[in-house]
Amino acid sequence: METHKKQISSFFTIPEPDSRPFKEKISEFCSTSTMHGLKIVGCHTTHIVRRILWLIAVTACFLFILTMLIVLMIKVHNPGTQTDISINTLEVGEGLQLPAITICSYNQYTLEYLKTAEGIRNWLFLSKLYPDIIPYTDFENLTGLEFNVSSYRENISNVLEVIRDASFNLTSSLKACSWNGQIQQCSSLPGTRTVFTDFGVCYSINYSNDSSYIIKVPGARQGIMIFAFDSFESYIFGENFGSLGFRILVHDPFEYPSVKQFGISVQPSIDTTIALKKNIYQFREGNGCQKRVPQLIGYKRYTENGCMAECVANCVYHKCSCKLFFQSGDYLICNSPESVQCARRSEKLCWTRRDYLQSCNCPLECEHIEYENRISIANYPSLSYKNLFSVLIPNTSLSELSRNAIKMTIYYEDLNVVTFIQSDSYTAEQIFGDIGGQMGLFLGASVLTIAEFCDFIIFALIDKIRCYFKSKKIVNIFQMS
Known part of the structure; x- marks a missing residue:
């Protein structure tokens, strides 16, 4: 029973700090490390020239690994794409x-739309809206109908219906x-x-x-x-x-x-x-x-081209307070010669202005x-x-x-x-694969080798600090006595 208690107490007892010289600790670490080359560098029985050559080789490989890590970090920051x-x-x-x-x-x-007087009246109205693409036509020779051109309509409420009726069937x-x-x-x-x-x-x-x-x-x-x-x-x-x-x-x-x-x-x-x-x-x-894209008004699926078209329609509306007949958006359709010409000019301007298209958030x-x-x-x-x-x-x-x-x-x-x-x-798997491959090729090291270095450095510092405070405590005791 007492033996069992001693084992438990020894398990929780903090061991005395290792007061050996740091040079001796490094020599011991090199002799037990899994990284290639350190055993020869830390071996005191090996000739000094050989140890120096191996130290240069290990240092060169270590510096090469650091350089490659910097290159890999740059690739991680700008990975590029593959398809x-x-x-x-x-x-x-x-x-x-x-x-x-x-x-x-x-x-x-x-042309069939011009076979009636109603069609000609609407056609004359469209020719006022679009004078450059629907010029005035000699309707009497074209249709064989007599018609008073001066009675064309100044305004039509449903422009969309007129355009649809006048278009191909x-x-x-x-x-x-x-x-x-x-x-x-x-x-x-x-x-x-x-x-x-x-x-x-x-x-x-x-x-x-x-x-x-x-x-x-x-x-x-x-x-x-x-x-x-x-x-x-x-x-x-x-x-x-x-x-x-x-x-x-x-x-x-x-x-x-x-x-x-x-x-x-x-x-x-x-x-x-x-x-x-x-x-x-x-x-x-x-x-x-x-993945988070704006919801289009006139189309169920978002596309960059559809977003641009709606953005241009908004541009036309803000400049002319109406839109062209084929544009999307819950806006009034331009139905006067002035508004149509304004909308057509604005549409061309909005499509050609790169700064405006870039501000469309498409x-x-x-x-x-x-x-x-x-x-x-x-x-x-x-x-x-x-x-x-x-x-x-x-x-x-x-x-x-x-x-x-x-x-x-x-x-x-x-x-x-x-x-x-x-x-x-360049994915995360490739990053770890490249790092591990280069460490294994040039240093024969792995993740556990890095853990060995961390373990040695941490406990060496702890021993150093404990030895410092222990020596300071002894000095204080002597001074008090």
Whole structure:
């Protein structure tokens, strides 16, 4: 029992400080250290020249490690980026959602609208709003109608409705669409609606991300086919005047359709096939993108381009107290010549001023969906297709079909979703791996070796302090006696 008590008391008893010379302690530490080279440096029986050479080698390796640590810290502060590619292949039975397809005509305003006196009155009003893109026209020779030009309207309350009525019509331009092997009117396809874009009045298929547009097999047969007839004889002046055909944008259904900037032009008398691949870009937060982004008013999904468009709309409103007809925001549409000209000037100015765009607070989205396209074309239609178009477009000659018929096919080339993931090019695992590898290569050291150094330094200091106070206490005792 007493032996057991002695063991317990000795366990809690603080040992006497090690009063050996510091040189002797270092020699003992070097002889027991796991770091290579220190055993020879601290061994007294080794020749002094050999010990000095090993000391130089160990010191040089140690300084090299310190230099590399500084370089690594710089890399940690500026890690750079790398891009990893991940390919997700869909299994049998799974499918990809068809993107939204926005279709616009280069014939922004149709001649058919001028066949009535009401249309001419509205057209004259639009020509006052947009004198540079809708110039005054000789309506009597153009339409065969007699009309008093002086009776044009000074103001129209619903500008949006007038512009929509004057623009190209979905039913008259897009004759038929084929989806799931069924030919039908394009207007009857799910999720088809009128959209106002920077290219004018357009029509978008699958704008609401309808669940019925699922493609489970790649290839043109499983895509959507559009038959159109674009009579260039009916072309009149407009903002896009000078070209023939359509402009198409394939985009995510929830994103802002910037047709003028990113659309694809499709010309008449051509069969155009557009093969799609879906790509997803995931950017590293802090490298230009932010997860906390402002909520857009007119679009469900945030994009940098959509944010810029809303910012420019706000700029136009603050300068002119109204907006252009295609801009988003809960603002009044400009309906007078002065306000429209002010808005158009302000829009161009806001888009071109870099300092203003930088103040818009429109960071890059951290996830961006893009539909990569590959376009191929062929002459269209062939003679055998005349019977088909005679049903869709009665009383149309083959020469008219050859000049004006358009066929578009949009499909997935494959059902692979390619994801580009941006990440730090130098991660924490690489940092520890580099440090450990260099320490092991040049010094034969590890984390435990560093612990040995810390243990030796700490307890050497403790012994030094305890010896100091112990000697001071003895001196005081002698002085008191």
